[in-house]
Amino acid sequence: MDVENRLVLYCEKPLRNKxxxxxxxxxxxxxxxxxxxxxxxxLAHIDEAAAGVGRKIRxxxxxxxxxxxxxxxxxxxxxxxxxxxxxDSDLLGYDLDVEALSPGxxxxxxxxxxxxxxCIEVAQKLAWHVYNMRGAPxxxxxxxxxxxxxxxxxxxxxxxxxxxxxxxxxxxxARAVRGKAEIETAHANPRAHNADNVGFAHRICNIAQxxxxxxxxxxxxxxxxxxxxxx
Amino acid sequence: MDVENRLVLYCEKPLRNKxxxxxxxxxxxxxxxxxxxxxxxxLAHIDEAAAGVGRKIRxxxxxxxxxxxxxxxxxxxxxxxxxxxxxDSDLLGYDLDVEALSPGxxxxxxxxxxxxxxCIEVAQKLAWHVYNMRGAPxxxxxxxxxxxxxxxxxxxxxxxxxxxxxxxxxxxxARAVRGKAEIETAHANPRAHNADNVGFAHRICNIAQxxxxxxxxxxxxxxxxxxxxxx
Numbered sequence: 517m518d519v520e521n522r523l524v525l526y527c528e529k530p531l532r533n534k535x536x537x538x539x540x541x542x543x544x545x546x547x548x549x550x551x552x553x554x555x556x557x558x559l560a561h562i563d564e565a566a567a568g569v570g571r572k573i574r575x576x577x578x579x580x581x582x583x584x585x586x587x588x589x590x591x592x593x594x595x596x597x598x599x600x601x602x603x604d605s606d607l608l609g610y611d612l613d614v615e616a617l618s619p620g621x622x623x624x625x626x627x628x629x630x631x632x633x634x635c636i637e638v639a640q641k642l643a644w645h646v647y648n649m650r651g652a653p654x655x656x657x658x659x660x661x662x663x664x665x666x667x668x669x670x671x672x673x674x675x676x677x678x679x680x681x682x683x684x685x686x687x688x689x690a691r692a693v694r695g696k697a698e699i700e701t702a703h704a705n706p707r708a709h710n711a712d713n714v715g716f717a718h719r720i721c722n723i724a725q726x727x728x729x730x731x732x733x734x735x736x737x738x739x740x741x742x743x744x745x746x747x
Numbered sequence: 748m749d750v751e752n753r754l755v756l757y758c759e760k761p762l763r764n765k766x767x768x769x770x771x772x773x774x775x776x777x778x779x780x781x782x783x784x785x786x787x788x789x790l791a792h793i794d795e796a797a798a799g800v801g802r803k804i805r806x807x808x809x810x811x812x813x814x815x816x817x818x819x820x821x822x823x824x825x826x827x828x829x830x831x832x833x834x835d836s837d838l839l840g841y842d843l844d845v846e847a848l849s850p851g852x853x854x855x856x857x858x859x860x861x862x863x864x865x866c867i868e869v870a871q872k873l874a875w876h877v878y879n880m881r882g883a884p885x886x887x888x889x890x891x892x893x894x895x896x897x898x899x900x901x902x903x904x905x906x907x908x909x910x911x912x913x914x915x916x917x918x919x920x921a922r923a924v925r926g927k928a929e930i931e932t933a934h935a936n937p938r939a940h941n942a943d944n945v946g947f948a949h950r951i952c953n954i955a956q957x958x959x960x961x962x963x964x965x966x967x968x969x970x971x972x973x974x975x976x977x978x
Contacts, residue, residue, distance in 0.1 A: 681974035724955040743912035
């Protein structure tokens with residue numbers, strides 16, 4: 517599934533960065549594309565089909581969670597993942613006081629750091645996973661070509677929960693239990709945010725995995741079952 | 748381990764209820780005891796050895812969690828478990844507006860309801876589990892006799908994490924990872940709070956179990972491993 521040699525040539529034209537952290541953003545449409553430049557162009561059709569899913573992908577791909585910054589500027593609790601590549605003193609320049617957070621929250625935030633490029637690739641990969649879901653709308657040809665060049669054919673495998681392996685349904689995005697969305701973005705290694713490491717999972721599975729890698733989680737399950745079933 | 752016929756005869760003398768919910772409380776020391784009456788007398792020695800552990804047992808045995816009541820009276824987020832046996836309209840008389848909480852939080856709170864008697868028995872059982880832990884102090888003879896009458900001999904089995912089965916150490920009560928205590932009170936069935944259903948568990952195990960019963964959780968693990976290991 518991993519495409520070793522990504523030969524996709526992007527437009528690369530610089531985009532205006534409307535965010536607060538002045539990193540260079542650029543166009544991730546293909547070279548010679550028509551229409552305006554964009555870094556999330558491959559989400560255009562998902563946005564039409566189910567706006568919430570597109571917003572979720574952008575947010576999970578690019579934003580941290582877990583910190584209640586005591587800064588009005590910071591918004592409720594999310595900032596760009598690439599901001600967490602900055603030093604504590606640089607962040608203070610943005611009115612974000614890392615040292616005011618508990619050590620636990622600081623460590624979790626640093627775990628969520630990622631480059632702009634990795635965030636874009638995560639969004640691309642999540643879009644690909646969406647189109648592989650049961651009940652997902654078919655992508656328009658240009659987006660299909662784009663995502664297949666990046667990650668391989670669509671429709672050959674069904675997107676399953678990354679953790680329990682049960683198939684996920686597109687309509688699960690709209691479902692919530694006790695006010696919490698049923699599908700979350702998950703990481704095989706919770707301390708790495710890149711296209712090879714992300715997928716979707718049931719909320720309950722994602723919570724169960726916790727801070728462990730998937731390999732660690734499965735090994736833990738095996739050791740638990742050996743212990744409790746022996747009794 | 749389950750003692751079918753609990754022949755323990757309690758003092759039963761009424762206690763003054765200093766709490767906000769006027770239920771009848773009573774003395775759970777043995778008939779003919781010396782000293783003052785109490786419902787948590789069996790925690791006296793744990794309180795001396797490690798005050799935090801005694802407080803934790805009282806709190807987990809008797810208090811709900813999970814609701815941010817918008818009432819000053821309610822305190823941060825805990826109220827007596829027996830209060831959750833009252834109707835919504837009765838609770839409104841205590842300035843607790845259940846309907847203002849999300850349906851999810853309401854359901855969770857109702858899951859935590861328990862009678863005063865069940866709460867006391869949970870506290871007794873947790874005290875018994877503490878004394879069965881590696882590294883726990885030895886109880887004084889009167890408390891040993893009391894707990895052994897209720898739940899069987901101390902020292903015959905080691906208290907293990909109710910979920911993963913690994914032995915727990917008394918000193919783990921004082922340990923915290925990222926600001927969170929390592930040992931939590933756990934329930935084989937998260938919707939039942941009584942002595943036969945409670946124990947201690949690692950925080951990470953308790954989170955992983957989530958809203959499932961232990962049986963459901965182990966069955967889920969088996970199905971996941973069958974699925975992911977087959978690939």
